[in-house]
Amino acid sequence: MCGIFGVIGPKEPSILEDVYLGLYALQHRGQESAGVAWFDEGGALRLQKGMGLVHAALSQEQLSKERGSCAIGHVRYSTAGESSIINAQPLHATYSKGQVAIAHNGNITNAEMLKRDLESRGAIFQSTTDTEVILHLMAHEQDLPPIDALIKALSKLRGAFSIVALIEGRLVAARDPWGFRPLVIGKRDGIHYVASESCALDIVKATHVRDVNPGEIVIIERGEITSLSIPVKPARRFRCSFEYVYLARPDSDIDGRSVYDVRLKLGQNLAGTCPSPDGEMVLGMPDSGTIGALGYAVASDLPFEMAIVRNRYVGRTFIQPTQRVRQLGVQIKLNPIDKLIRGRNIVVVDDSIVRGTTSQLAVRFLREAGARKIHLRIASPPVRFPCLYGIDTPRSADLAAAMMDTGDLRDFIGADTLCFLKVEDLINSIDLPATELCTACFDGKYLEE
Ligand code: SF4
Structure with missing residues (x-):
């Protein structure tokens, strides 16, 4: 279980502070490491990561001074890959089509098989997380624009993945076709948010707009939401019932149900x-x-x-x-x-x-x-x-x-x-x-x- 958070809106320092606050609200979903990635004013991808709780891993003071128009964050609790800074997320990559940062909640059940295949084709992995497989799958789709490469990559995955990503100045969110882990969209003024749980929207005073649907890819840019689908048709859904029992905070709503x-x-x-x-x-x-x-x-x-x-x-x-x-x-x-x-x-x-x-x-x-x-x-x-x-x-x-x-x-x-x-x-x-x-x-x- 991990927590993910994303934000996109006008360039202002508070966007990065919002990520910090959102991760704070999601602390119960992971306590091993925390990280934030954002595109700065010059368009460069920047990262801040550390081990431990949000307040120890990240500098609120520094983040609140930074300007960016879109950012993602992650709190980690390891289920695939050991607890170490090399596995702290967001992960990032620069490949032939540009820069990408990604943060993931869930467990990709065919990650090992995909990793072996990618390694046999020359891929070199820097972490031991299953999340890195997504970046390598994207990089192997050289002929496709990044969003199409992401959709193709996600269509090869099995198991649980709710993700937020920064691609070409856009905020992208996706939920696996089975709907294992929750993911919600929020809005405040002209700013859009994506979070693992709605309690993280409350802390930034955002309105809960809706859940990301199982199998949906949401692309947010210039105040507009575009919805696409992962081309996988599951026989049935697998929304995690344990989220309601224990994992989620009681002040969150998941798929239209109040956890409380x-x-x-x-x-x-x-x-x-x-x-x-x-x-x-x-x-x-x-x-x-x-x-x-x-x-x-x-x-x-x-x-x-x-x-x-x-x-x-x-x-x-x-x-x-x-x-x-x-x-x-x-x-x-x-x-x-x-x-x-x-x-x-x-x-x-x-x-x-x-x-x-x-x-x-x-x-x-x-x-x-x-x-x-x-x-x-x-x-x-x-x-x-x-x-x-x-x-x-x-x-x-x-x-x-x-x-x-x-x-x-x-x-x-x-x-x-x-x-x-x-x-x-x-x-x-x-x-x-x-x-x-x-x-x-x-x-x-x-x-x-
Ligand atoms: S219901 Fe149980 S097995 Fe299924 S995703 Fe949740 S914790 Fe895992």
């Missing part, structure tokens, strides 16, 4: 499927389980308490690079309020179980805080299969629900009861047809094209 509303509905459906007859109160694992817990509490007519407090300065646990750091992260991240919990039967709602370590440690500290019974309720189905499309869920062997049935997993975690949402209820909560959604990490139904 979906999470509330997930909790309500969970209460129907997984009641807790002797539960006295509902609490959510902060932050991504909180809205589901609220939905569960309302639907089951139980009080909702914010009885677990989260240290806001600790990042998301499952996307930290090592198991040891992940475990330390959980321990320093969450703290229960003992007096609310002691001697009571509690229903704890979490968004998902991936490795199971967060749930296990949480149940342990809730017991230490004096909970009598702990009913763990999960507002998504068991994650039994790895994601191939840009989310760093581990191999099956490291997925708790792939290695244990629900009873064994309950014992491993230490809860009194454990219950998961059903796949049908997940689909029902998002309110899109099953043929529009990817649920592969829950049911193993991968894209087979």
Whole structure:
């Protein structure tokens, strides 16, 4: 998972500051590196990249002084290629048709095969990201104008790719034909924006115009939007359902659905499927389980308490690079309020179980805080299969629900009861047809094209 942002409008310094702000709003989508590319007043492509969080990787002061009419930015979380500055995006290239910069969210599933083919024809790769394949595919289409070369390149890709690119002074955005990762268009005054999530439009006070459609290429220049298509006809769509469960911010809308509303509905459906007859109160694992817990509490007519407090300065646990750091992260991240919990039967709602370590440690500290019974309720189905499309869920062997049935997993975690949402209820909560959604990490139904 990564975050991408693009902007095009009149030449003014605030455009680069907008990218900085947009990336700040997308920080939850990647914390390993951040970067910005822009065309300066002289038409030269400029780049600023660094490792770490946006504020550490980029200089707001310098960016706010720069003038440019179009820019793109990226926050990275690696799923293909190691965490290093050579893989920080945007990537750029100068080839026979000019300069190109590109930033990508997703995972191209046939990248290795394409890379081997390109290398056999003389291509030399500078990074280990799958994104660089797009630049080389473009460069091999010497007879085509750059936009046509990009369309041809994208038509060869399989898997997940939402991209923003700078080509010939234009802002280009594209979403794969299956629609895996979100991508939205926004507008403020004469400035157009493209972002992974609508929360990044809010911060620059842009209006959410619409989503980029699956298979669409959008070219923005001089205030006009041109829409083209990637010439691939998929049998069905694969919009990532896990974006609604956990990945996206609740203040974002994806494909016409409010993430907040979906999470509330997930909790309500969970209460129907997984009641807790002797539960006295509902609490959510902060932050991504909180809205589901609220939905569960309302639907089951139980009080909702914010009885677990989260240290806001600790990042998301499952996307930290090592198991040891992940475990330390959980321990320093969450703290229960003992007096609310002691001697009571509690229903704890979490968004998902991936490795199971967060749930296990949480149940342990809730017991230490004096909970009598702990009913763990999960507002998504068991994650039994790895994601191939840009989310760093581990191999099956490291997925708790792939290695244990629900009873064994309950014992491993230490809860009194454990219950998961059903796949049908997940689909029902998002309110899109099953043929529009990817649920592969829950049911193993991968894209087979
Ligand atoms: S496998 Fe899961 S996380 Fe990956 S794209 Fe599909 S729904 Fe999203």
